[in-house]
Amino acid sequence: MSLNDPAIRQRLAEFIARAAGAGDVVIVALERMSGGAVQENWALDVELDGEIRRWVLRTDAGAAVRESSTRAQEFAVLKVMRAANVFAPEPLYLCEDPAVTGRLFFIMRRLPGVAAGHKVTRDPNVVPDPARLAGELAANLARMHRIKPPHPGLGFLRTMLAQDNIAHYRSYLDTLSRAYPVLEWGLRWCEINAPAREETTFIHRDYRTGNYLVHDGHLAGVLDWEFPAFGNPLEDIGWMCARCWRFARPDLPVGGIAKLGDFIPEYERVSGRTVSPQELNYWQVIAHLRWATIALQQVERHLSGDTSLELALTGHIIGQLELEILNLTEHA
Amino acid sequence: MNDLPHAADLLKTAREAVTAEILPALPEALRYTGLMVANAIAIAERELTAGDAAARAECERLRALLPERAEPLAADTLTDALARYNQRLAGDIRAGRFDSKERGALLEHLRRTTGEKLVVSNPKALGVCRT
Numbered sequence: 001m002s003l004n005d006p007a008i009r010q011r012l013a014e015f016i017a018r019a020a021g022a023g024d025v026v027i028v029a030l031e032r033m034s035g036g037a038v039q040e041n042w043a044l045d046v047e048l049d050g051e052i053r054r055w056v057l058r059t060d061a062g063a064a065v066r067e068s069s070t071r072a073q074e075f076a077v078l079k080v081m082r083a084a085n086v087f088a089p090e091p092l093y094l095c096e097d098p099a100v101t102g103r104l105f106f107i108m109r110r111l112p113g114v115a116a117g118h119k120v121t122r123d124p125n126v127v128p129d130p131a132r133l134a135g136e137l138a139a140n141l142a143r144m145h146r147i148k149p150p151h152p153g154l155g156f157l158r159t160m161l162a163q164d165n166i167a168h169y170r171s172y173l174d175t176l177s178r179a180y181p182v183l184e185w186g187l188r189w190c191e192i193n194a195p196a197r198e199e200t201t202f203i204h205r206d207y208r209t210g211n212y213l214v215h216d217g218h219l220a221g222v223l224d225w226e227f228p229a230f231g232n233p234l235e236d237i238g239w240m241c242a243r244c245w246r247f248a249r250p251d252l253p254v255g256g257i258a259k260l261g262d263f264i265p266e267y268e269r270v271s272g273r274t275v276s277p278q279e280l281n282y283w284q285v286i287a288h289l290r291w292a293t294i295a296l297q298q299v300e301r302h303l304s305g306d307t308s309l310e311l312a313l314t315g316h317i318i319g320q321l322e323l324e325i326l327n328l329t330e331h332a
Numbered sequence: 333m334n335d336l337p338h339a340a341d342l343l344k345t346a347r348e349a350v351t352a353e354i355l356p357a358l359p360e361a362l363r364y365t366g367l368m369v370a371n372a373i374a375i376a377e378r379e380l381t382a383g384d385a386a387a388r389a390e391c392e393r394l395r396a397l398l399p400e401r402a403e404p405l406a407a408d409t410l411t412d413a414l415a416r417y418n419q420r421l422a423g424d425i426r427a428g429r430f431d432s433k434e435r436g437a438l439l440e441h442l443r444r445t446t447g448e449k450l451v452v453s454n455p456k457a458l459g460v461c462r463t
Contacts, residue, residue, distance in 0.1 A: 181445075310368060
């Protein structure tokens with residue numbers, strides 16, 4: 001179902017008028033944005049009492065609503081992030097009434113900038129000063145990691161520390177008919193080398209190149225707040241620096257844009273934490289294990305009839321992830 | 333008997349047509365899909381060309397790695413035998429049976445198996461230098 005059905009547009013305009021307390025609402029443009037298999041993003045331009053506003057409407061994709069409270073949770077997370085000075089889109093209005101568009105959605109302010117990983121890692125016009133951008137990403141992450149449980153607005157988040165990650169991926173592998181010995185090895189290695197003590201903070205769990213907007217060479221905002229948890233803050237560092245998220249520049253450990261020296265010291269300075277090479281290595285292994293299990297889920301989706309060339313080819317990156325797991329664990 | 337050329341030749345020729353003629357003519361919005369089509373054909377082509385030599389070698393290594401528990405292949409198909417050996421290997425790894433002295437042998441096997449897989453999935457990944 002498209003949001004551009006005239007009746008839906010009408011109800012949407014009425015919802016915005018109520019939510020914004022505006023007398024006159026005209027929807028100028030409503031267009032599906034690229035990306036998002038689970039959620040859909042629509043660019044929404046609205047004239048509010050004569051003034052143009054550029055927003056994004058974020059909604060569950062398709063008719064099947066996966067978890068009815070998910071959009072509401074994401075909305076709550078964005079509110080907490082804005083209050084903590086974390087670069088993220090400003091959440092505006094949450095609609096929990098399915099009668100408006102048929103699905104739950106929220107509206108947030110649209111941020112300018114480029115997110116596409118192959119552009120961010122390749123185009124010097126997009127990122128003229130990579131070290132500065134890496135520093136901004138580090139400081140932003142450190143501010144995010146100041147948010148700790150218990151938090152009144154985030155009671156719905158689950159806790160995922162190292163052992164929780166391991167247990168979670170093992171239980172997923174147990175549902176598959178094929179065995180994955182390299183992933184089992186990686187999980188066993190992570191179990192043996194698991195940190196004795198862990199800090200627990202808010203973690204984004206998809207903080208990487210491709211999921212942040214760069215505008216005028218600066219970090220404009222972090223996107224995709226679908227997977228947060230309370231967990232080890234180093235998990236986000238390992239994910240950001242994992243080889244699988246370096247796009248055109250596998251030689252640049254920080255998201256294919258910069259060297260570790262442009263990122264880790266700034267994170268340490270703002271967070272007051274230290275990140276040892278061993279810890280970074282450990283959480284890079286976890287990152288590849290996590291991406292491998294997500295890739296396996298995508299293969300399952302393809303094989304179970306939700307056919308897609310992109311999902312099918314994701315199955316063939318598992319070998320690369322396994323190679324990296326072997327490289328990271330062999331001498332460590 | 334099927335007529336010539338064989339599947340691998342057809343795939344190679346089709347991929348070359350995609351790369352040389354179709355990709356350059358595609359609008360920007362379809363370029364990514366075009367590249368995915370070429371990549372999928374290339375993987376299928378390499379899988380066909382590789383045959384089952386790697387699977388046989390993997391099976392032999394697994395038998396050596398799991399000596400007491402390995403049963404002869406006998407009536408098994410290669411795929412079934414591989415699946416069962418790998419189940420056993422995965423369980424043994426999880427149980428910690430490869431934590432100490434057999435660790436080196438395990439890692440050598442896993443590295444070879446991953447390399448054999450990448451010959452089909454992504455041969456370029458094998459040549460990537462480490463940072």
